[in-house]
Amino acid sequence: MxxxxxxxxxxxxxxxxxxxxxxxxxxxxxxxxxxxxxxxxxxxxxxxxxxxxxxxxxxxxxxxxxxxxxxxxxxxxxxxxxxxxxxxxxxxxxxxxxxxxxxxxxxxxxxxxxxxxxxxxxxxxxxxxxxxxxxxxxxxxxxxxxxxxxxRAPTRLRHLWSRIDGFWAALAQVLGLSAVLQAAVFAAPFYLQLSVDAAIGTGDIELLAVLALGFGGLVVVRVLIAALRSWTLQSIGFLMSFQIVGNLVHHLLRVKTEYFEKRHVGDILSRVDSVRPIHEALTQGVATTVIDGLMALAAAAILFLYSPLLATVVLVSVVLGLAVTYALYPAQRRRTEARIIASAKAHTHLVESLRASTVVKLTGREAEREGLWRNRYADVMNASFSAGRLAIGVTATQGLISGLQTILVVYLGARLIIAGEGFTIGMLFAFMSYRQMFTDSSLALINQVVRFSILHLHLDRLGDIVHAERDTPPLPWNKRQREPATVAIVPWVGRRGWAGGEPRRTAKRSAGDGFGALRAGLDRPVGGGVAIRNLSFRYGAGDPLVLDHVQLDVAAGAFVAFTGPSGGGKSTLVKVMLGLYPPTAGEIRLDGMPATPSVWPDWRKRVGVVMQDDQLLSGTIADNIALFDPEIDMQRVRDAASAARVEDDILRMPMQYLSTVGDMGSTLSRGQHQRVLLARALYRDPKLLFLDEGTANLDEETEAQIVDLVSSLQITRIVVAHRPALLEAADTEYR
The missing domain is CATH 3.90.70.10 (Cysteine proteinases)
Incomplete structure (x- = not known):
């Protein structure tokens, strides 16, 4: 063409x-x-x-x-x-x-x-x-x-902020207190004018004392009002920050898995940090902007009442300051964005180096990783220096304009006094005070408007999180508030606990309850069937198909294994079956029901999973096995650990189940780590168990015990494996 x-x-x-x-x-x-x-x-x-x-x-x-x-x-x-x-x-x-x-x-x-x-x-x-x-x-x-x-999917404040009871009343209180506070501030110059013209000019000591007492009381009132306003603003800020960050994390934990696979952890944390300037602007900036605007208007009116000539000089200088700020705003926005992004890259590199500290040490690459981090941190410093240099230039220019304005106003005011045109020395002192109020309020208003404009930068960064697609539909706000109390595991017909007792979470297990009941072949419907019809999947538009027209039937209670060369799509198929990746085409049915987005949350609550890249969280071994269950059942923890053949190892530790582990490492070997993950999956009393190379780090004897356990479970089992032990134990093998 x-x-x-x-x-x-x-x-x-x-x-x-x-x-x-x-x-x-x-x-x-x-x-x-x-x-x-x-x-x-x-x-x-x-x-x-x-x-x-x-x-x-x-x-x-x-x-x-x-x-x-x-x-x-x-x-x-x-x-x-x-x-x-x-x-x-x-x-x-x-x-x-x-x-x-x-x-x-x-x-x-x-x-x-x-x-x-x-x-x-x-x-x-x-x-x-x-x-x-x-x-x-x-x-x-x-x-x-x-x-x-x-x-277009613009990010609005309503995406972050739902509702805070009493917010508008508190904000109205802040505005009211600010208005009273500014009225007291406006009264202060009159003290100077009356003292110079009325008291000093007439030698009236009693009037001077009365003025001092009256305006001294006004200062006390002003300080008390300022403290009350600051306390109210702080309360509003805490509540708003807690809700905005809470809403953001609530959404972040529910977005699709692919979101985290395509981003760096430092960048995500940097985006979450963009909440801080937003809540500061909403709590302090709104009130400050309104008050500064009103104060500037009132001060301007008073200035023109004193002297239109001097007021015009002041107004022109403020307009010049506004022009300078507006002209440099695009550069200020670019440099602020560059600093934020450079900081995110440096943070990401440091987090990655810490996570891979063992590899770095074993390969002797400490100096190289430090050098790379220093380069990235130098970018942060350069970006900060560039933004700071621009801010210094703006401040210096505004200071120059303000200084020249002061000299010109004093010069013209003194000439008015000398000319005897009704402008007194006290009036000049008062005018200078109001001039300072007007200049300060106007510049503060201009700078606050600039900060509000830069908020779009932070909103755009948060938009990457806010508009990230969830793998499950969000609840309405009125239900989301009560979610921890109302959303529960949905029971299924005939499904019972490990000892054949009441459904899970309705009662604590006794010390005699054991894991053996799951192995005992209970006469009950099992559930956990999965059917796949013409399923295809690709990671992105234009990418080749990883899965192409897959047909699969896994009956409830079956034991199936996927095997084949690495990179063939086995783990991807498991993630699709768990709802982590939406299929490009085709259908998944769970116990005969279509796998719609609303089905996945309850389905996952009844599934035990051990993936290749699973991590332990910072806490005790018991916490990790129970996955921080707020009503942890230690007997179930011990039963799950025993079944996973890791309890003997745990009991040999000084702190036993209270031994601390974390995402950055622990005293657990890879095999122990894997068995703790298996215990975590079994603690959930799963209806269906997924193991993706779940025995890859075990010795032959322990692997044989785990294979015997998995074979005897009366639930649906789907495993990905290359080693023959699990493949030979499975009822059906897919390649």
Whole structure:
């Protein structure tokens, strides 16, 4: 396809935005979001991600071309050298560093302007470009068939904040106290004016004493009101922060597994930290903005009552300060974003190094990892220094304007006094006080508005979490508040506990209850059947199918095994059967019922799982086996540990079941670790047991005991294995 000379669309250029990639592999999608916005589509990255999901493998050029076609954009892929960059139709997508995409905005005065999904807007020299540009370019143009697509998912405060009882009443109280406080502040200059003009001018000592006592009492009242307002603001801030962060974590723990697979832990934590400036703005910023605005208006009115000439000088200087702040706001936003992202990268690198500390030590790579961290932390310091330098420039400019304003006001005011035009020395003192109030309130209002504008940056970062798709539908707010008390494990017909007693969680097991009942072949319906029809799965649009038209029937109580070469999709199939990955096509039925999103939560509560990458949490061994059950049953813990053949090892430890383990390591061997995970799965009294290489770290004797246990369980068992012991014990083997 050839592209014609740019036509009328060249004359209606919209602004090319900068879209930051949140996932490690979505740089191509971010580039498409930038260009789609430029071409007239109303999209953002959250909306694009929902419509065009990508996998961890990233996006190929062919996939970008297909995506552009879906959005009514024509594409042309070509090879170009550096000399051809000024001649390209922009914006265009450049292939970068062999594993990345950026958007070419244009070439200005020999400098190349790009929008990098990882680093933001960059202006580079041709020599710097040559180190990264691979020569592959994708040009894009709107076609006659293009219709604007609305795929935008903006983040609003209502996504984070549901309701706080008494919030509006408390905020009204803060505003009322602030109004009274500012009235007291406004009265203070009159003390100076009356003291100079009325008391000092007439030598009236009694009037001076009365003024001192009256305004002294006003100071005491002002301090008490300020303390009460601060206490109220603090209370509101604590409540709001607790709810916003609580809502965010509530949602984060329920998003799909793929969300965490595509992101770095430091970046996620950094996004959660964006809550802090938001709740600070809502609690303190709102009241401050309203009061500063009213105070500035009132002070301006008083200034004009004193002297229109002097008031005009003050007003012009504040407008100049506003112009400086507005002109530098885009740079301030970019540098703030750069600092946040650099901090997230440094945090991620440090967390990864700590988690892999044993590997780092064994390979002697401490210096290399430290060097890489220092480089990332240097980026944080450079970004902070750049933002700080800009802030110093803004403060210095505003200070210069304010200083010149003071000199000019005093000069003009003194001339008015000398000219005898009814402007007294006391009035000049009072005017200067009101001038300071107006200037301070106006600048505080301007800076607060800038902070509110930068809140969009934090809201956009939180939007990556807020708009992440959950694997189960959210409850309405009125039900979510009562969730811990009302949501319970749904009992199933004939399902009983390990000793054949009452359904689980209705009563504590006695010390005599043991794990043997599960092995005893109870005469009861088992449940746990799984049926799969024409199931296919791929990780992202354009990726090859990992599972292709899978047909599978697992009867209730059956023992089946999946085996085959590594990378063949066995673990992926297990995750699909657990609802962690939604199938691309096909159907899953659980005990004959369609596996809809609302079914998975209750299904998982009746499933025991040991996956290859399972982790223990920080706590005791008993806590981990019971998975921090608030009503832990120690007899069940011991029964599960005994069945998993790990109790003898636990009892040899000094603290036994109270021994501490954690995600960063413990005294447990890999085999013990795996058996604790198995005990955790058995503690749940599962209806269906999944083991993904659940005996890979065990010796032959222990493995034989575990295989005997699994074989005798009267529940459905699905295992992934390569070793023959489990494969030979299974009723059915799938390859």
């Amino acid at each position: 050839t592209f014609s000379v740019p036509a009328l669309d060249q004359f209606r250029r919209s602004r090319l935005p900068v879209v930051r990639a949140a996932e490690a592999s979505e740089c191509g999608l971010a580039c498409m979001a930038m260009i789609a916005r430029y071409m007239g589509h109303d999209v953002d990255l959250n909306g694009m991600r929902q419509r065009f999901p990508v996998s961890l493998a990233g996006t190929k050029l062919r996939s970008l071309m297909d995506l552009a076609g879906h959005m009514g954009l024509a594409t042309r892929a070509l090879r170009a050298d550096l000399d051809a960059l000024p001649k390209l139709r922009t914006p265009a997508i450049l292939h970068w560093d062999l594993d990345h995409f950026v958007v070419l905005k244009g070439v200005r005065r020999g400098r190349v302007v790009i929008h990098d999904p990882a680093l933001g807007r960059r202006v580079l020299s041709p020599s710097a470009i040559s180190k990264h540009f691979t020569g592959v370019v994708l040009e894009l143009a709107a076609t006659a068939d293009m219709k604007p697509v609305a795929a």
